[in-house]
Amino acid sequence: MKSIDSVTLEVADTTAAARFYSTAFGLEPSQVRLRDSQAPTTGFRGFTLSLVVSQPGNVDALVDAALEAGATPLKPTAKSLWGYGGVVQAPDGTIWKIATSAKKDTGPVTRAFDELVLLLGVEDVKAAKRFYVKRGLTVGKSFGGKYVEFVAGPGSVKPALYKRSALAKDAGVPADGTGSHRIVLAGATGPFTDPDGFVWEAGVPLPATA
Template sequence: MALSLDIVTIGVPQVEAARAFYTSLFSTSAVAITAAEDGHAVTTRLDLHGTGQLALHRMDALAADAGTDPAASDPAASGFRGYVLSSIVGGPAEVRALLDAATAHGATVVKPAKKQLFGEFSAVCRAPDGTVWKLAAAAKKDTDPVPDPPRPTETAVFLGVARPKASKMFYEALGMTADRDYGDKFVDFTLTDGVCRLGLLPRKALAKDAGVDERGDGFSALALTHTAASRTDVDALLAAADEAGAETTAATTRTGAGAYEGHFTDPDGYRWNITTPA
């Protein structure tokens, strides 16, 4: 039993528009759709070519799920939500191609594609829904023809936290294993096939790396999901999180889709859903 980041859920104003943007960007397709009573989608889930899944949830519904007043859940669209999503592709040319595709479909450039201070080739853009994305190259030089479209080799979520060392201890208590550990500067966790990587940076440093102002408040519009193998594993992870200092935000329950799930927020306030498959 170990925590993994199987699904990243972001709140969006309109699910249909966000689905069109992300399917155009990543050339992927929806794997699950739920319709609202008015006929418009409440949530859709996209497979990121085996590097995890991205769920798009209508903002007011995600806020209600998190116990936040939907009427007061407008995200700080011009501010920093406290996290950055990242798509890692093969080389610099793929970063440029991905950024071009993003801007062609409504994203705004925060940092242009170029070699950064420590040799990393990357770019940063803000999606039409307000989410900040860092696009980075795994290699410093292009060695193969650029695939059309580029496909991610890794998807990551970087959380802005108070102290990465303290947050690392919390996640290790839930079975995660640190990969690169630079103390209170940067920590990330070992990646397994089919899931997203989780990384931790001080909030100010993460905002600086992304090229945005660190200020921002309001609803973060983010939920992280681990799919457990059984109800026993759900209960065990929730108990481990509680003992490690998490705040349990909802008791375990069986959903209408048949899944068994519970929720907690980590010591920095990020929401996790622990669930069994429906």
């Protein structure tokens, strides 16, 4: 099964970004990599990353930790028809949504998350779906031209497609944006650049640690 091996965020200060992600979300280098970049970028970068958790208390714990570590609130945590969640923007500019489908807590509150989901904002969901299926990704869920979710292996990043304008609205930001996406994906499907400008590289394993 082909999927995303890793996600690399291109940031201006890798040391500061590493400190933020470790402190706020407890992310390891195997989950999100960082790379120095000064590539021009303005406005919405066309993607969001989501931490899917098991209960509302975990949402609050992660959002609070992110804000304490320097994140900017974009959408305050709140209940909705689908569950409970909030949106923050990391100091490096990456937008993160923390959410759960659960309506109430059923256990001790932690900052653990169950899934890491990458939502790519695309102009044509159906066309982007065809593009990725031809490159070996397997569709897990599909809702016409609105949303597509691909299958991901255990512990890996789950890729999904959403209309760019709808994704920006969900994140609480204007849809306009120019320049670099400031994200690079890696996997067995690469290297290529998709129709919406997202760059994929060939998958490279993380270096062994002592």
